[in-house]
Amino acid sequence: MDKILLRDVCFIYGKGTPFEKCALDHVNLSIKSGRITGIIGHTGSGKSTMMMLLNGLAKPTSGSVLIDGYDIQSRPQDVMQEWLLKEPYAGMRRSAAKRAIKQEIERRRRQLCFRVGLVMQYPEYQLFEETVYKDIAYGPSNMGLSKEEIRDRVLSAMRQSGLSEKLCEVSPFDLSGGQKRRVAIAGVIAMRPEVLVLDEPAAGLDPQGREQIFGEIRDYQRETGSTVILVSHSMEDMAQYCDDLAVMAHSKMILQGTREEVFAQTDLLETVDLDIPQITKLIQKLRQRGLNLPANIYTVDGAVAALRQLYAQTETGGREE
Amino acid sequence: MSEHFIESENLCYSYRVGNGKEDVPALKGITLTVEKGEYVAILGHNGSGKSTFAKLLNQILEPTSGKLIVGGTDLSGGELSDEEILSLRRRVGMVFQNPDNQLVATIVEDDVAFGPENLGVPQPELRKRVDDALLTVGMQDYAAQEPHRLSGGQKQRVAIAGILAMRPECIVLDEATAMLDPAGRREVLDTVRMLNRQDGITVLNITHYMNEAALADRVIVIHDGKLLLQGTPDEVFARRDLLRQVGLEVPQCSELIHRLRAERIPLEGDRISDPDGCADMICRAFGMKDREEKSHG
Numbered sequence: 001m002d003k004i005l006l007r008d009v010c011f012i013y014g015k016g017t018p019f020e021k022c023a024l025d026h027v028n029l030s031i032k033s034g035r036i037t038g039i040i041g042h043t044g045s046g047k048s049t050m051m052m053l054l055n056g057l058a059k060p061t062s063g064s065v066l067i068d069g070y071d072i073q074s075r076p077q078d079v080m081q082e083w084l085l086k087e088p089y090a091g092m093r094r095s096a097a098k099r100a101i102k103q104e105i106e107r108r109r110r111q112l113c114f115r116v117g118l119v120m121q122y123p124e125y126q127l128f129e130e131t132v133y134k135d136i137a138y139g140p141s142n143m144g145l146s147k148e149e150i151r152d153r154v155l156s157a158m159r160q161s162g163l164s165e166k167l168c169e170v171s172p173f174d175l176s177g178g179q180k181r182r183v184a185i186a187g188v189i190a191m192r193p194e195v196l197v198l199d200e201p202a203a204g205l206d207p208q209g210r211e212q213i214f215g216e217i218r219d220y221q222r223e224t225g226s227t228v229i230l231v232s233h234s235m236e237d238m239a240q241y242c243d244d245l246a247v248m249a250h251s252k253m254i255l256q257g258t259r260e261e262v263f264a265q266t267d268l269l270e271t272v273d274l275d276i277p278q279i280t281k282l283i284q285k286l287r288q289r290g291l292n293l294p295a296n297i298y299t300v301d302g303a304v305a306a307l308r309q310l311y312a313q314t315e316t317g318g319r320e321e
Numbered sequence: 322m323s324e325h326f327i328e329s330e331n332l333c334y335s336y337r338v339g340n341g342k343e344d345v346p347a348l349k350g351i352t353l354t355v356e357k358g359e360y361v362a363i364l365g366h367n368g369s370g371k372s373t374f375a376k377l378l379n380q381i382l383e384p385t386s387g388k389l390i391v392g393g394t395d396l397s398g399g400e401l402s403d404e405e406i407l408s409l410r411r412r413v414g415m416v417f418q419n420p421d422n423q424l425v426a427t428i429v430e431d432d433v434a435f436g437p438e439n440l441g442v443p444q445p446e447l448r449k450r451v452d453d454a455l456l457t458v459g460m461q462d463y464a465a466q467e468p469h470r471l472s473g474g475q476k477q478r479v480a481i482a483g484i485l486a487m488r489p490e491c492i493v494l495d496e497a498t499a500m501l502d503p504a505g506r507r508e509v510l511d512t513v514r515m516l517n518r519q520d521g522i523t524v525l526n527i528t529h530y531m532n533e534a535a536l537a538d539r540v541i542v543i544h545d546g547k548l549l550l551q552g553t554p555d556e557v558f559a560r561r562d563l564l565r566q567v568g569l570e571v572p573q574c575s576e577l578i579h580r581l582r583a584e585r586i587p588l589e590g591d592r593i594s595d596p597d598g599c600a601d602m603i604c605r606a607f608g609m610k611d612r613e614e615k616s617h618g
Contacts, residue, residue, distance in 0.1 A: 209366070
């Protein structure tokens with residue numbers, strides 16, 4: 001099912017000024033519910049602009065953004081006719097129904113930033129509270145939840161982000177870079193968003209740090225069944241952790257599908273200056289040199305399995321001769 | 322023949338925290354040398370001390386103890402004159418991680434001129450140096466642009482041009498490609514490689530990307546403030562288990578060779594940091610077995 005649907009979305013910065021720039025050019029995209037979708041594209045391809053549209057930080061110049069089939073830019077007059085015929089509004093007095101619809105639209109608009117949680121690049125620069133606990137509690141506190149509920153959410157967000165409970169009363173500024181990043185991610189997870197969007201969550205971390213952060217994000221997704229959108233330049237990481245991929249280039253969406261479908265188009269990916277994983281390139285070389293390997297290998301695990309199988313075949317084939 | 326550009330012996334550095342009450346050691350006795358004209362990659366997990374090492378090289382930080390000689394200047398005495406420090410910083414240029422934090426002027430060529438101008442380089446020499454530097458990094462067409470309109474890779478190349486205009490002997494990249502996309506990363510790495518090969522500039526690339534480290538002549542691994550391992554990329558990436566223990570990894574092609582060997586597939590050779598070398602090793606192992614294919618080929 002589509003969790004998010006972008007229909008013919010355009011976004012133009014500085015419209016009508018000499019610096020007018022089209023950041024999104026008639027973009028169509030479907031993000032499936034309960035999966036991890038990776039967004040790939042070179043710098044300036046429009047990825048970040050697109051992320052800002054998802055929780056209403058920016059409005060499309062034209063086109064629409066639908067979440068669970070609801071256009072997040074809807075105004076009361078856009079839906080009035082249709083909703084007046086539906087429950088609960090159909091049973092109300094007309095003026096009361098109109099008022100209720102307006103309130104509902106306003107409520108949905110406010111809810112959007114809780115439903116779609118955005119973790120920006122280098123989010124550790126956005127920490128500001130005195131303690132780790134208070135920083136993570138900031139989002140849920142703004143949702144009007146009870147103290148107990150907030151505590152529950154903060155603690156489970158800390159667990160999901162790999163933070164020890166002992167850190168609750170520590171100043172976030174005394175933590176290492178990787179830990180600060182986790183606090184920032186926990187602060188968004190604590191709002192229990194239906195969609196979690198992360199822009200380069202592992203940038204600047206060492207290999208183990210990358211593996212841990214991506215592993216935690218994947219576990220979080222599997223545990224909560226929420227929809228996760230990852231933006232990264234690392235094709236190796238995207239190949240490892242994403243179910244679906246969408247590729248942007250020069251403000252356009254040029255390719256989307258399961259990761260198998262997308263990585264099958266290596267030629268196209270290279271024309272837009274994206275690196276395919278080193279392991280995929282190596283497998284291509286081996287295929288060109290006559291080894292009978294499948295083309296759709298993009299992780300080391302996959303390559304080991306395929307070569308192991310081929311080796312076993314050649315070995316038994318040799319004996320039969 | 323070769324000549325040390327950097328020479329350190331039992332080099333230590335401690336950060337003072339809590340109003341100078343507590344010492345936190347970041348480097349615990351590093352002994353190493355880097356030759357003139359060498360291209361060295363430095364690996365280490367976050368907090369291993371590799372950036373601290375870089376900052377000692379042009380006296381952004383002063384050693385707590387031990388010996389450090391850079392380009393013939395002894396930095397361990399702590400008694401350098403202003404002229405000596407300036408000369409050192411001219412000769413050892415640094416490129417940092419965030420492209421937005423290191424350009425100071427409002428026009429690209431002014432930014433490149435900032436360093437040499439402060440060194441008192443007169444016109445028309447200054448003009449020539451700026452033009453040459455921009456040409457070298459391939460940014461000559463952007464000389465009159467505003468830096469904020471450039472991509473990340475372009476900004477880092479302008480930062481490198483700013484160093485080149487001071488005629489450096491050594492360039493230190495401190496995770497300079499971490500915030501760039503693959504195209505930007507290639508631009509910067511190609512530029513640095515060319516400067517190393519053509520002009521003999523010594524390069525130290527501090528990085529988290531194993532594929533970048535594989536491009537260097539030599540790889541140095543720092544762990545917990547100490548030198549853990551050094552050698553050619555092939556030698557270092559052969560120590561896969563040790564690297565994993567200290568939070569690092571090896572390039573995917575080296576990892577594949579390691580895992581296939583664990584499956585008892587006989588792979589002979591040691592060019593494991595290079596995808597072509599790995600492809601050769603695998604083909605040999607399979608070609609040996611695959612007689613049918615050979616007779617047809």
